[in-house]
Amino acid sequence: MRILALDTSTEYCSVALWQDGIVVERSELAGQKHSELLIAMLDDLLKDAGLGIKDLDGIAFGKGPGSFTGVRIACGAAQGLAFGADVPAAGVCTLLALAGASGAERVIAALDARMGEIYHAAYERRDDDWATVSEPCLCKPEAAPAVPGTDWFGAGSGFAAHGAALAARYGAALRGTDGDAVPQAAAIAALGAVQIALGRGVDAAEALPLYLRDKVALKTSEREQR
Numbered sequence: 001m002r003i004l005a006l007d008t009s010t011e012y013c014s015v016a017l018w019q020d021g022i023v024v025e026r027s028e029l030a031g032q033k034h035s036e037l038l039i040a041m042l043d044d045l046l047k048d049a050g051l052g053i054k055d056l057d058g059i060a061f062g063k064g065p066g067s068f069t070g071v072r073i074a075c076g077a078a079q080g081l082a083f084g085a086d087v088p089a090a091g092v093c094t095l096l097a098l099a100g101a102s103g104a105e106r107v108i109a110a111l112d113a114r115m116g117e118i119y120h121a122a123y124e125r126r127d128d129d130w131a132t133v134s135e136p137c138l139c140k141p142e143a144a145p146a147v148p149g150t151d152w153f154g155a156g157s158g159f160a161a162h163g164a165a166l167a168a169r170y171g172a173a174l175r176g177t178d179g180d181a182v183p184q185a186a187a188i189a190a191l192g193a194v195q196i197a198l199g200r201g202v203d204a205a206e207a208l209p210l211y212l213r214d215k216v217a218l219k220t221s222e223r224e225q226r
Contacts, residue, residue, distance in 0.1 A: 003059070057196065059090070062185070093121070097187040111158050156179070
């Protein structure tokens with residue numbers, strides 16, 4: 001099975017090709033140039049593998065949460081590719097992708113959502129799969145959902161931006177953190193391959209983003225209050 005994956009939810013633009021468990025990934029710090037880089041990166045990846053779009057079995061993409069514009073770019077590209085290849089699409093939560101790439105068994109995934117908030121979820125690996133302990137949500141770091149037990153690993157930019165608040169919130173339950181971790185296409189490819197293999201892929205038109213936040217900017221009065 002061959003799965004093409006992409007993620008543009010953060011400042012990075014990453015693409016990956018999953019072929020029967022073997023993953024090749026390319027990632028570039030894109031800033032605001034995701035739309036300029038993405039298609040060329042995907043095209044180069046397929047050419048290097050000697051494949052065309054019709055050779056794929058599915059398209060996986062980081063569906064969010066993350067950058068509002070970035071999530072829309074990934075979703076739109078995935079819809080177009082899946083429609084053109086006539087294959088299913090699999091949207092993968094970027095917080096789950098952080099967990100999948102962490103190497104840990106219990107993961108608190110947190111992305112900086114700006115405006116003093118984080119995108120948060122908690123996952124635990126069980127029998128080679130991930131169980132959701134805390135559903136993806138938008139929250140203040142000091143009010144992040146509680147998690148049971150100890151030995152949790154914190155991953156994502158939320159820990160870089162709000163490390164002190166999250167450390168105070170979770171205390172001894174945290175065994176370590178990686179604030180530099182970002183969602184990447186390699187993890188999305190692996191997780192998407194599982195979805196598609198289990199028949200959980202969707203039609204291109206049903207490949208939708210996960211925003212968690214409708215409001216993406218503060219009013220002038222709100223900024224002044226802060």
